[in-house]
Amino acid sequence: xxxxxxxxxHPGDLIPLQGPRGSRLVRDRDALRSTAVALLSTVIVFAALxxxxxxxxxxxxxxxxxxxxAVFAKSLPAIVGAFWVNVQLFLLAEVLILVLGLVLAILxxxxxxxxxxxxxxxxxxxxxxxxxxxVLVIYILGFGMPGLGIEAIPREPFFWAxxxxxxxxxxxxxxxxxxxxxxxxxxxxxxxxxLGLSRVQSLRYVIVPQAIRRVIPPxxxxxxxxxxxxxxxxxxxxxEIFRQSYIKQAANFNFTPxxxxxxxxxxxxxxxxxxxxxxxxxDRRRAATSSR
Amino acid sequence: xxxxxxxPDEARAAATPALLVAGLYKSFGQLEVLRGIDLAxxxxxxxxxxxxxxxxxxxxxxxxxxxxPIDAGRxxxxxxxxxxxxxxxxRIRRRIGIVFQAFxxxxxxxxxxxxxxxxxxxxxxxxxEAADRALALLERFGLADKRAEFPDRLSGGQQQRVAIVRAxxxxxxxxxxxxxxxxxxxxxVAEVLAVIRQLARGGMTMLIATHEMGFARDIANRVCFLDxxxxxxxxxxxxxxxxxxxxxxxRFLQRVMEAGRL
Numbered sequence: 001x002x003x004x005x006x007x008x009x010h011p012g013d014l015i016p017l018q019g020p021r022g023s024r025l026v027r028d029r030d031a032l033r034s035t036a037v038a039l040l041s042t043v044i045v046f047a048a049l050x051x052x053x054x055x056x057x058x059x060x061x062x063x064x065x066x067x068x069x070a071v072f073a074k075s076l077p078a079i080v081g082a083f084w085v086n087v088q089l090f091l092l093a094e095v096l097i098l099v100l101g102l103v104l105a106i107l108x109x110x111x112x113x114x115x116x117x118x119x120x121x122x123x124x125x126x127x128x129x130x131x132x133x134x135v136l137v138i139y140i141l142g143f144g145m146p147g148l149g150i151e152a153i154p155r156e157p158f159f160w161a162x163x164x165x166x167x168x169x170x171x172x173x174x175x176x177x178x179x180x181x182x183x184x185x186x187x188x189x190x191x192x193x194x195l196g197l198s199r200v201q202s203l204r205y206v207i208v209p210q211a212i213r214r215v216i217p218p219x220x221x222x223x224x225x226x227x228x229x230x231x232x233x234x235x236x237x238x239x240e241i242f243r244q245s246y247i248k249q250a251a252n253f254n255f256t257p258x259x260x261x262x263x264x265x266x267x268x269x270x271x272x273x274x275x276x277x278x279x280x281x282x283d284r285r286r287a288a289t290s291s292r
Numbered sequence: 293x294x295x296x297x298x299x300p301d302e303a304r305a306a307a308t309p310a311l312l313v314a315g316l317y318k319s320f321g322q323l324e325v326l327r328g329i330d331l332a333x334x335x336x337x338x339x340x341x342x343x344x345x346x347x348x349x350x351x352x353x354x355x356x357x358x359x360x361p362i363d364a365g366r367x368x369x370x371x372x373x374x375x376x377x378x379x380x381x382x383r384i385r386r387r388i389g390i391v392f393q394a395f396x397x398x399x400x401x402x403x404x405x406x407x408x409x410x411x412x413x414x415x416x417x418x419x420x421e422a423a424d425r426a427l428a429l430l431e432r433f434g435l436a437d438k439r440a441e442f443p444d445r446l447s448g449g450q451q452q453r454v455a456i457v458r459a460x461x462x463x464x465x466x467x468x469x470x471x472x473x474x475x476x477x478x479x480x481v482a483e484v485l486a487v488i489r490q491l492a493r494g495g496m497t498m499l500i501a502t503h504e505m506g507f508a509r510d511i512a513n514r515v516c517f518l519d520x521x522x523x524x525x526x527x528x529x530x531x532x533x534x535x536x537x538x539x540x541x542x543r544f545l546q547r548v549m550e551a552g553r554l
Binding site: 194 | 357383389392394409414458
């Protein structure tokens with residue numbers, strides 16, 4: 001079903017000429033039939049895939065080592081408990097990323113030759129942290145910084161985990177913000193400046209508030225990535241969900257804890273992804289309905 | 293204000309012009325948009341700029357508001373050269389209001405916030421005082437009941453009236469209007485023109501770029517015909533519209549008349 005088409009574009013307009021097909025009853029029956037077909041084909045596809053897996057030569061062994069109910073029940077509480085560490089990592093880093101990303105984006109959008117060094121530095125920053133694999137940043141900071149042995153520098157892996165995630169994701173998020181700032185029509189700045197607002201004031205009161213509203217969906221997308229990437233900090237010794245599932249796997253000689261971990265992520269991440277999609281849709285509809 | 297209105301010509305001759313533009317040149321890359329504009333607007337005078345699209349009307353207004361850097365020439369507002377180096381552009385802009393063709397209201401703010409933003413942040417008025425003054429202005433132009441609406445809930449005519457009120461809230465010495473009715477549906481043009489008439493009666497100094505010839509003839513003390521970046525002809529509206537001297541002016545008005553806009 002599409003909405004567009006204009007006065008002549010609705011296929012329904014033509015239906016009465018073709019006799020009884022256009023009646024409400026027939027249309028309801030058509031809708032019912034297409035739902036039934038969709039359902040049936042889904043069941044068939046998934047059943048076929050399921051049969052393929054279950055009849056694989058190694059299935060019995062995989063089932064024992066990945067889908068062990070007893071191990072699942074035994075390891076789940078510890079795994080869910082460890083996920084709390086990921087949540088803390090995520091929430092702390094997210095707040096810092098939102099701030100640092102915005103600062104970087106604003107620095108990069110400052111105009112004029114005076115600010116060239118500032119723009120250059122912000123650009124180098126985003127280039128570096130988008131180019132480096134996250135795991136390397138976490139390794140280098142997580143082991144390197146405490147290794148310096150300077151009193152004032154914290155040694156906790158959790159601290160360096162938050163710092164690393166913030167540094168990495170701020171680079172991406174600043175680009176999202178920047179795209180948002182650049183998407184605001186220059187006439188908005190002209191209007192603000194014409195009233196006597198300074199460049200900084202027009203950014204603060206006019207440009208940035210509108211830009212942030214526009215980039216909420218892509219920001220949520222980045223945060224879905226961040227949520228998953230919190231497992232990377234397990235490499236520097238933070239006992240979070242992935243580390244915990246490794247511990248449980250080693251203790252039971254069984255991979256089921258990883259399946260439990262996967263389930264936890266699915267339960268948490270899918271709703272966030274859905275929410276993002278809904279927001280994107282709403283934005284798109286709003287953009288389509290407002291004329292300017 | 294009223295003294296000047298009583299004998300406008302004499303007052304104008306005596307005072308420093310509200311706006312003086314001398315030898316103004318402006319190019320965008322290879323394209324010369326303004327090629328030597330000389331123009332004076334007296335206090336309380338209404339000057340209309342007419343001319344084909346691309347003749348430089350909008351660019352001239354944007355230059356006067358320092359939204360475009362100029363290539364050569366001088367712009368003097370009430371005796372102060374605003375194109376001098378190191379002039380504080382923010383201070384100058386708050387003395388000159390501009391209203392744009394596309395309204396350019398801030399879509400994330402209510403009508404009241406649109407109007408009070410600059411008085412609060414630039415003039416540092418307390419919120420309550422800025423709101424009182426804004427409400428008085430909105431009342432004057434029949435928009436008080438829209439104070440809490442967001443711009444996308446208003447008609448084009450209402451949005452443009454809010455944009456005018458937003459400019460007026462800074463109490464500008466000079467108001468620039470850049471084809472403020474061109475983006476409006478025909479039935480909404482009248483309400484905006486009525487507001488501008490009201491301002492003219494109140495003695496507001498205005499420089500107006502417009503395609504509404506009937507309106508220009510009504511409201512202007514003086515009409516300037518722009519052609520290819522120069523003021524080709526200027527004079528009282530009666531003379532320009534009835535007996536244009538330059539051949540290009542005649543041809544332009546001929547075309548306008550054929551299009552049914554005069």
